[in-house]
Amino acid sequence: MTVTIGYLLKQSRPRFWLYLAGPVLVGVTFGADRPTALVGVVPLVLFAYFLVPANVYLYGVNDVFDREVDRRNPKKERREVRYRGQRATPLAVIASLVAGVALLPLVPRPAAPWIGGFLLLGAAYSVPPVRLKVRPPLDSLSNGLYVLPGGAAYAAVAGGQPPIAAIAGGWLWAMAMHTFSAVPDVGPDRKSGIRTTATVLGARGALVYCATTWGLAALAFATLDWRGGVLLAVYPALALWVLTGNVDVGRAYWYFPAINTAVGAILTMAGLWGLTHGG
Template identity: 55%
Template sequence: MLGRLRYLLTLSRPRFWLYLAGPIAVAVPFGVSSTDGLFTPVTLPLFAYFLLPANVFLYGINDVFDADVDVENPKKGGREARWKEDPTVSAVVVGFGLLGIATFALTPRVSWPYLAGFFFLAAQYSAPPLRFKTTPFADSVSNGLYILPGAAAYAAVSGVHPPIGALAGAWLWTMGMHTFSAIPDIEPDRAAGIRTTATVLGERWTFAYCLVCWLAAAAVFTLVDLRLGLLLVAYPVVVLAVFRSDIDVERAYWWYPAFNTAVGTLLTLGGLWRLLYA
């Protein structure tokens, strides 16, 4: 039993938990009109679901359909788990996906397109028939799924859709983040016969692609709020620094959860400042 729990914990990628739950923490302070709306029977369960169960669902599907591919991936078996054929683990992955139905019951209809988009992309990124992760550029675009929990939370607490500029900027950010994370997988993916944006472009041009995505994200966020755009400029600056240095990209990849958490914290504090002092 403890072995399964440890395996599920590793499978859920604890370093990346806030990639799904973090956008909720950022979005809610910007969506509510007072501090009374921060911790509610809607916001707390949404955050809890996307902190752990949604990650087990997302990465569980990924590992199921990548089991053969991951044989060549050096990241597996260390910080990340290789898929084990275990009916109990499979049942937990499916069960946590079905638990997501409760998020529709918690939220108003204005949130439902974002929730539906998340569950569709979370499944079809890795699973047939679409399996976006094996289609160059579709793999990048489909990773907008990471900001959809935040969009759903914003809509739930505000009653309206998020600003289109914020959605577009965040989507571009996820495209850069996903493709940067694929750089260490270029050789294992090529060895396994998997085509991705990174395997098609190669390392040098994948860096350029990430730079363009993050510059575009910063530019779009500037249209929403100049301060947001200035904060997002950190991403193209850092990726350019990594490219021009002798830092191993695989090592830099593992820094990004901390970097993203720091940026997300600043965004959340900005939203709280608006509530308290605006």
């Protein structure tokens, strides 16, 4: 049992847990109208779900339907684990899906579509015949799903929907982050006959795409607050640095969880400052 739990946790990519749970913190912080709203039952439940079960669901579905492809992916031998048909994975995926569906009637009505959208896109990304991950540019576009936990959290505490500019900025950021993460896999994916935005554009073209899309994300956030735009401008700068500085993108990619955590923490602290100091 201990071995199985350890395997499932590693399969859920702990390094990336905050990619789903972090937006919950940001969404709650900016959606709350008073400090006590930050520690309500619904925000805590959303954070707990998107911290672990949602990652078990998202990456478990991915690994089940990528089993054949991942046999050729060296990343599965080092940073991640390789799914070899273990029954625990589909069982954990189903349990996580059921837990997500169970949230729908429990959260305020404005939050439910965001959770439902996450569950649908999380499956559509990997499951045939839709399998958006091999349909560029839909592979990139569909990864706006990482914004959906933040939308759910904001809507749950605010009772209404987040600003369009915030949704657009977050969605663009996630699109670029997805394509950037696919650049190290261009070689294995091409050998396997997998088409992604990164394989279509090539490594350099994908980095240009990431820099451009991250730049648009920064502009979207700047329409809400210029300081947010400045903060998000770190991403196009990093993409250009990798592109022009002869930096190994495979190595740079593994620094992004720390970078994203730092940026998310700054956004969260800014929201807390505004909540407690009125702006």
